[in-house]
Amino acid sequence: MAQRTATRPPEEAAPSRDGLLRGAGSRVLGLWLLVALVVLTCALSIAVGTRSIGLGTVWQALVDGSTPGDETVIVRELRVPRTLLGLLAGLSLGISGALMQGHTRNPLGDPGLLGVTAGASLAVVLSIWLLGLGSPSGYVWFAFLGAFLGSVAVYLIGSSGRGGATPVSLALAGSALSYLIYALVQAITIRETEALDSFRFWVVGALAGRDSDVAVQVAPFVVVGLVLALVNAPALNLLGLGEDVARGLGQRIWLARAVGLLSVTLLTGAATAACGPIAFVGLVVPHVARTITGPDHRWLIPYSGLLGVVFLLLADVFGRVVARPGELQVGIVLAVVGTPFFIALVRRRKLVSL
Amino acid sequence: MAPTRAPAPGPRPRRTVRIGGLSTTYRRRQLVVPVLVLVVLVLAAALSLGRGDYPIGVVDVLRALVGLGDDTQRFIVLELRAPRVAVAVLVGIALGVSGALIQTFARNPLASPDVLGVTGGASIGAVAVIVLGGASATGVLGGLGLPAAALAGGLLMALLVFGLAWNKGIDGYRLVLVGIGLSAMAQAVVSYLLTRSDIQDAAAANVWITGSLNGRGWDQALPLAVALVVLLPASVALSRVLGVLQFGDETARGLGVRVPLAQAVTVVVAVALAAFAVSAAGPIQFVALVVPQIAVRLAGGSRPPLLASGLLGALLVVGSDLVARTVLPATFPVGVVTAVIGAPYLLWLLVRGRRLTTL
Numbered sequence: 242m243a244q245r246t247a248t249r250p251p252e253e254a255a256p257s258r259d260g261l262l263r264g265a266g267s268r269v270l271g272l273w274l275l276v277a278l279v280v281l282t283c284a285l286s287i288a289v290g291t292r293s294i295g296l297g298t299v300w301q302a303l304v305d306g307s308t309p310g311d312e313t314v315i316v317r318e319l320r321v322p323r324t325l326l327g328l329l330a331g332l333s334l335g336i337s338g339a340l341m342q343g344h345t346r347n348p349l350g351d352p353g354l355l356g357v358t359a360g361a362s363l364a365v366v367l368s369i370w371l372l373g374l375g376s377p378s379g380y381v382w383f384a385f386l387g388a389f390l391g392s393v394a395v396y397l398i399g400s401s402g403r404g405g406a407t408p409v410s411l412a413l414a415g416s417a418l419s420y421l422i423y424a425l426v427q428a429i430t431i432r433e434t435e436a437l438d439s440f441r442f443w444v445v446g447a448l449a450g451r452d453s454d455v456a457v458q459v460a461p462f463v464v465v466g467l468v469l470a471l472v473n474a475p476a477l478n479l480l481g482l483g484e485d486v487a488r489g490l491g492q493r494i495w496l497a498r499a500v501g502l503l504s505v506t507l508l509t510g511a512a513t514a515a516c517g518p519i520a521f522v523g524l525v526v527p528h529v530a531r532t533i534t535g536p537d538h539r540w541l542i543p544y545s546g547l548l549g550v551v552f553l554l555l556a557d558v559f560g561r562v563v564a565r566p567g568e569l570q571v572g573i574v575l576a577v578v579g580t581p582f583f584i585a586l587v588r589r590r591k592l593v594s595l
Numbered sequence: 596m597a598p599t600r601a602p603a604p605g606p607r608p609r610r611t612v613r614i615g616g617l618s619t620t621y622r623r624r625q626l627v628v629p630v631l632v633l634v635v636l637v638l639a640a641a642l643s644l645g646r647g648d649y650p651i652g653v654v655d656v657l658r659a660l661v662g663l664g665d666d667t668q669r670f671i672v673l674e675l676r677a678p679r680v681a682v683a684v685l686v687g688i689a690l691g692v693s694g695a696l697i698q699t700f701a702r703n704p705l706a707s708p709d710v711l712g713v714t715g716g717a718s719i720g721a722v723a724v725i726v727l728g729g730a731s732a733t734g735v736l737g738g739l740g741l742p743a744a745a746l747a748g749g750l751l752m753a754l755l756v757f758g759l760a761w762n763k764g765i766d767g768y769r770l771v772l773v774g775i776g777l778s779a780m781a782q783a784v785v786s787y788l789l790t791r792s793d794i795q796d797a798a799a800a801n802v803w804i805t806g807s808l809n810g811r812g813w814d815q816a817l818p819l820a821v822a823l824v825v826l827l828p829a830s831v832a833l834s835r836v837l838g839v840l841q842f843g844d845e846t847a848r849g850l851g852v853r854v855p856l857a858q859a860v861t862v863v864v865a866v867a868l869a870a871f872a873v874s875a876a877g878p879i880q881f882v883a884l885v886v887p888q889i890a891v892r893l894a895g896g897s898r899p900p901l902l903a904s905g906l907l908g909a910l911l912v913v914g915s916d917l918v919a920r921t922v923l924p925a926t927f928p929v930g931v932v933t934a935v936i937g938a939p940y941l942l943w944l945l946v947r948g949r950r951l952t953t954l
Contacts, residue, residue: 413705413771420938421934421941428931431926431927432926438794441789441790444786445783445790570790573783573786576782576783580777580780583776587760587769587776588762
């Protein structure tokens with residue numbers, strides 16, 4: 242009889258397998274390497290574009306703004322704000338994806354797929370239409386509100402069926418709610434051509450063409466969301482053992498869930514308000530991070546954030562290079578890159594194995 | 596003394612009909628419901644034919660349809676208004692039958708041509724033509740190229756979804772999830788194309804991707820009618836095979852059905868139906884999703900009945916177009932109405948969540 246507990250199949254044991262990096266030392270080292278990679282990507286993002294600028298000139302333009310010339314203007318006025326925005330959005334989306342996947346135990350967790358960005362989209366189009374707001378700095382608050390309502394609605398719908406919030410039911414609820422919301426968006430933009438004109442440039446998801454002060458505006462929300470995410474990490478590890486076990490270990494479930502939801506809303510809302518809906522970063526990045534760090538959220542969350550920055554900025558640079566002299570918005574690049582990844586996940590045998 | 600027993604409650608007995616060597620069984624409800632739906636459909640169509648700048652009563656419309664009444668009324672009804680209603684009816688039939696086939700096949704009430712990627716692919720094709728070819732700019736490309744591009748896009752995307760979801764057979768949920776993923780990508784591509792166009796083209800494309808019957812006529816009705824002549828008999832033949840597939844792949848194989856072939860042919864027919872419908876009127880949303888489920892509740896049976904689904908689809912599209920034209924402000928296309936009806940239903944389906952895995 243005693244054998245019975247010993248013969249549990251290994252994949253049931255939670256938290257499951259380790260990542261590539263074991264031990265705190267190598268993980269800290271990995272984190273520093275990742276920070277270096279982020280700095281490198283930022284430099285790349287500032288240097289590469291329709292007009293490539295040497296790194297020396299970039300450095301000069303950054304340090305000494307008084308040097309006259311087009312390069313200085315491009316670097317300071319266009320490339321730096323754009324890179325900053327990518328930095329904030331990448332952090333936000335990577336981390337909120339990790340939180341969503343952790344809280345819902347759903348490998349398909351992504352703000353775009355779970356209806357959060359759809360909620361933000363509707364709020365934005367409403368604010369453009371009803372209040373005549375034409376710029377991201379104007380509709381940032383509405384995007385927050387919409388993101389919050391969207392995430393709550395998807396979670397409620399997805400968990401209200403029999404069997405609770407399963408990966409499949411959440412993905413379906415997200416998709417169904419998105420259908421409904423985009424139908425409403427459609428109804429508005431069909432009648433209001435002016436709203437369509439603003440909305441269509443927001444909805445693709447891009448780092449370019451946003452106001453330069455947007456990054457500054459959303460930064461506080463990203464910082465608060467980041468702190469909350471890190472605070473939430475130990476609780477998330479306990480929740481991974483199952484709600485009953487977590488409760489038995491003295492975890493206040495509702496508090497952990499509320500902190501997680503607040504953090505996801507702040508991060509996704511900030512990123513979506515600033516850049517428009519960018520799908521698939523939140524989906525792909527945590528999976529990559531998890532293979533490096535394993536399932537411990539205290540490591541997973543910072544790794545996801547930094548990897549999100551690298552992923553988003555590289556996609557943005559790629560979009561600038563591939564379609565010269567024009568450019569492909571980062572949301573499009575990510576959708577095309579992220580879809581094969583999503584399909585590979587879906588085709589995996591065990592959907593629920595997080 | 597033996598107690599008198601009430602007859603055990605169970606399914607109504609099936610009736611048998613024989614024509615020569617052919618015989619089939621049916622339940623009365625499965626015949627009565629389509630007939631009733633057909634009557635309502637005719638009335639709705641007559642109402643729709645009568646509404647417009649020159650209102651004509653239902654009775655006069657019916658008289659005009661059979662060649663009676665005065666010339667003016669006949670002209671208005673037959674020449675001006677009938678083409679649009681004909682497109683609505685044909686699109687509704689195609690979407691309803693397509694939805695019924697796909698839901699039966701995937702054993703999942705959430706499956707629909709939209710989820711299989713037909714909508715996304717067709718939208719890419721059509722919007723590309725509008726934006727890059729310029730429906731307003733070059734008339735030839737706009738008039739000839741758009742339906743063809745939508746058809747090709749829808750078929751290709753559905754092929755892609757089906758191919759990627761195939762893994763030694765088809766699992767309903769995998770199919771739906773792969774479809775969701777590729778639809779997200781298609782939406783991104785459409786959004787991108789919209790940013791590349793000038794605002795007039797973007798507005799036109801925006802109306803198209805909602806699904807609209809504005810300006811549709813015999814040019815759209817005829818290809819669709821030809822497609823239905825080929826595809827509907829194929830659907831009926833397939834529905835018998837699908838009936839066997841309901842019992843699971845193993846049983847079907849035991850009964851001599853070549854399961855992969857049957858599945859592939861079903862998907863091809865269902866997708867082709869939807870793609871032709873979409874190329875005629877744009878992706879009128881939720882019809883293919885909602886109609887089979889209403890049909891199965893009305894007509895009974897273990898799976899969506901094709902006849903009732905087709906007729907109900909036609910009724911939904913004709914009725915929604917009537918509402919769009921008469922109740923709503925003039926700029927709303929029919930797709931807005933079907934979305935308003937269909938989307939809450941989809942959510943309700945999820946909230947209720949019970950009959951998700953089986954039909």
